[in-house]
Amino acid sequence: MDLRDTPEQAQFRAEVRAWIDVNLPADKRGSRGGAQRFDDPFMREWSKQLYAAGYAGLTWPKEYGGAGAPYSHQALLYEELAAAQAPPHIGVIGLGMAGPTIIAHGTSEQKARYLQPLLAAEEIWCQGFSEPDAGSDLAAARTRAERKGDVYVVNGQKVWSSFAHIADFCILVTQSDPAGPRYRNLTYLIVDMHAPGVEVRPLRQITGEAEFNEIFFTDVEVPVENRLGDEGDGWAVAMTTLLHERGTLGFALTATLDGMVGRLLEEAQGRETSELMREAIAREWIELQALRYTNYRALGTLERTGIPGPEGSGVKLRWSEANQRLTKLARELRGPNGILDDGWWNHQQLRSRGNTIEAGTSEVLRNIIAERVLGLPKGR
Ligand SMILES: Cc1cc2nc3c(=O)[nH]c(=O)nc-3n(C[C@H](O)[C@H](O)[C@H](O)COP(=O)(O)OP(=O)(O)OC[C@H]3O[C@@H](n4cnc5c(N)ncnc54)[C@H](O)[C@@H]3O)c2cc1C
Numbered sequence: 029m030d031l032r033d034t035p036e037q038a039q040f041r042a043e044v045r046a047w048i049d050v051n052l053p054a055d056k057r058g059s060r061g062g063a064q065r066f067d068d069p070f071m072r073e074w075s076k077q078l079y080a081a082g083y084a085g086l087t088w089p090k091e092y093g094g095a096g097a098p099y100s101h102q103a104l105l106y107e108e109l110a111a112a113q114a115p116p117h118i119g120v121i122g123l124g125m126a127g128p129t130i131i132a133h134g135t136s137e138q139k140a141r142y143l144q145p146l147l148a149a150e151e152i153w154c155q156g157f158s159e160p161d162a163g164s165d166l167a168a169a170r171t172r173a174e175r176k177g178d179v180y181v182v183n184g185q186k187v188w189s190s191f192a193h194i195a196d197f198c199i200l201v202t203q204s205d206p207a208g209p210r211y212r213n214l215t216y217l218i219v220d221m222h223a224p225g226v227e228v229r230p231l232r233q234i235t236g237e238a239e240f241n242e243i244f245f246t247d248v249e250v251p252v253e254n255r256l257g258d259e260g261d262g263w264a265v266a267m268t269t270l271l272h273e274r275g276t277l278g279f280a281l282t283a284t285l286d287g288m289v290g291r292l293l294e295e296a297q298g299r300e301t302s303e304l305m306r307e308a309i310a311r312e313w314i315e316l317q318a319l320r321y322t323n324y325r326a327l328g329t330l331e332r333t334g335i336p337g338p339e340g341s342g343v344k345l346r347w348s349e350a351n352q353r354l355t356k357l358a359r360e361l362r363g364p365n366g367i368l369d370d371g372w373w374n375h376q377q378l379r380s381r382g383n384t385i386e387a388g389t390s391e392v393l394r395n396i397i398a399e400r401v402l403g404l405p406k407g408r
Pocket residue numbers: 154155156157158159160161162163164165187188189190191240382383385386387388389390391392395
């Protein structure tokens with residue numbers, strides 16, 4: 029298999045690179061991420077520029093505001109953005125999760141209403157799946173949606189909702205039939221975050237910043253036309269969201285890791301490093317190459333079926349663990365300063381702790397890989 033760019037891919041790559049050179053100012057490259065990006069007006073501006081250039085929703089159908097490009101172009105775009113250390117589009121959850129779920133399960137009215145503003149960074153989305161007593165076990169969600177005429181009345185609490193404090197809409201998994209059978213009693217709703225009865229309370233993370241939140245719903249009226257899929261089909265709709273969360277993120281994550289390995293190498297240049305340290309750095313570079321090839325395999329599945337396969341769980345698992353090791357290594361490389369200073373690597377190391385929890389914990393992902401990729405017997 030020849031993994032080099034085809035002439036057409038090489039041309040697209042060159043176009044992207046030239047566009048980034050012109051549009052991304054040098055002082056906006058290599059931002060450390062975190063909550064500070066929400067305060068910088070450039071982040072929305074940059075997202076809008078990505079959209080105007082056709083780079084937001086690159087693979088989405090043109091009728092929904094996308095560019096209708098092949099998935100391989102998405103991979104190239106991620107690689108070039110990462111190489112330039114460009115900031116991501118601000119609507120991470122909308123682009124990666126809400127949008128693909130609406131494309132798969134939404135009505136034509138929902139597609140017309142929500143997709144374009146999401147790509148254009150005019151509306152931000154959050155994900156209301158986890159609850160205090162339902163994280164990995166999403167089927168145990170208890171936030172109640174009770175049908176009353178033309179609305180669902182929603183009561184309950186979600187937790188760890190990234191970006192809820194700046195979000196306009198939430199993709200919400202609710203319990204619509206408490207007496208119904210497990211997996212058949214959930215309903216998936218699109219909730220207006222500005223509706224009466226929605227209260228967002230930020231939660232502070234180990235980084236000291238508050239990027240995620242609790243959301244409380246008290247008698248929130250959600251119009252029935254905001255339901256995605258049928259009543260009781262919320263589990264199946266949520267699985268589409270999660271497949272996209274883990275599946276299509278692979279290239280973005282690997283591309284980011286590529287940038288991190290590059291920075292780690294820069295950090296190591298000109299320093300006295302032990303053999304053990306050099307081996308550890310080389311190991312991270314090798315891991316990165318393995319992830320890259322696993323992504324190509326996942327890309328093959330995506331191009332054949334249009335749906336991300338379970339390989340995405342493998343990439344997410346290995347990336348999250350690599351990111352934790354790598355950021356720790358960088359701090360060690362910097363010696364005592366690496367622990368004492370309040371700089372870029374320190375922030376990355378602290379933020380990386382959540383990587384093995386968000387979007388499926390490592391234990392849950394190992395179960396998925398064992399059962400669905402390796403075909404081992406189910407644990408329960
Ligand atoms: C930075 C960050 C951002 C997040 N953003 C969002 C968001 O935007 N929206 C949202 O809805 N949620 C979000 N989450 C929540 C995240 O999805 C949950 O934390 C995660 O699903 C785990 O759920 P839990 O915390 O309830 O832990 P639990 O599910 O209670 O798990 C506790 C421990 O038990 C283990 N465990 C659980 N089940 C099994 C099993 N079957 N086999 C083996 N081990 C198991 C887990 O691996 C874990 O170690 C975010 C989390 C983080 C850290």
